[in-house]
Amino acid sequence: MRTASRALLSSDEAAAVAAGLPAWRFTPDGRTLERLVDCGSFAEAIAFVGRVALLAEAVGHEPELDVRGPIVRVSLSTRAAGGVTSLDADLADWIERVAP
């Protein structure tokens, strides 16, 4: 499984991710990279979920997705590594390109 070989981000790498993806934040335990995305409507939120899912499948990773009306929470973590890896940071970068 490709995710198993991923290493957790170093603190320098995590700082670079935080700087490069200002809309994202690390959860207090540092194990998840997440973003709340306001899509404007429930219908647009569902469309965004579909776009995220296609990117996720393309890179072989599975974000957690929570839909609350127009808001989607995207949560990224690599279970096999016990936290945030480059796989998560790369997917966040891709998701950023399709976020409204």
Place this chain on the structure above:
Amino acid sequence: MRTASRALLSSDEAAAVAAGLPAWRFTPDGRTLERLVDCGSFAEAIAFVGRVALLAEAVGHEPELDVRGPIVRVSLSTRAAGGVTSLDADLADWIERVAP
């Protein structure tokens, strides 16, 4: 707003819903009707979310949807009424028809 006129289910009505929709449960506070749906894969979970969203838009209601790998949690509640109404029970019934 059509949901504003909905009344909370009576305890008899809630019991009927519980009996008629055995895969669903009321949360401990009684304010939400929810179901965990195992779709078998992340891709199928996303497809299911899309089907639920189409039904939800058709009836003018917005479920909360949480995707965790192959599992989707669907949570139904009518905010304007402060709990579960016939709108939620009806949508649960529709969702049941498209669940895997």
